[in-house]
C-alpha cells in the first residue's frame with residue numbers, strides 16, 4: 001500500500017498550527033487541527049510561497065503571499081486567486097512517529 005515515510009516525532013507537531021518538513025526530498029506542510037493531522041505540498045499552487053509561513057485557521061490555510069486559501073483536508077482551493085488544488089498526502093501516527101504516504 002504505497003510508501004510510508006517517517007517524518008518526525010508526533011510530539012514535535014505544533015498545536016493548531018502548520019509546519020514545513022522535508023520528506024523524501026519533498027517540501028511538505030503538516031497541519032495539526034485538534035487531534036487530526038493533515039499534509040499537503042508546501043508550495044502554493046499560485047506562486048512561490050510556502051504555506052508553512054501562512055496562517056492556519058480551522059481547516060483553512062491562508063497563503064502568505066496573496067491570501068489564497070486551501071482546505072488542508074484535501075488541498076482544494078477555497079478562494080481567489082488560487083484555482084488549482086494542492087496535492088495532499090495520507091498521514092498516520094504510529095509508535096509516536098508521524099508517517100506520510102508520498103506515492
Ligand code: FES
Pocket residue numbers: 044045046047048049063064065066067068081082
Ligand atoms: Fe499563494 Fe499567490 S502565491 S496565493
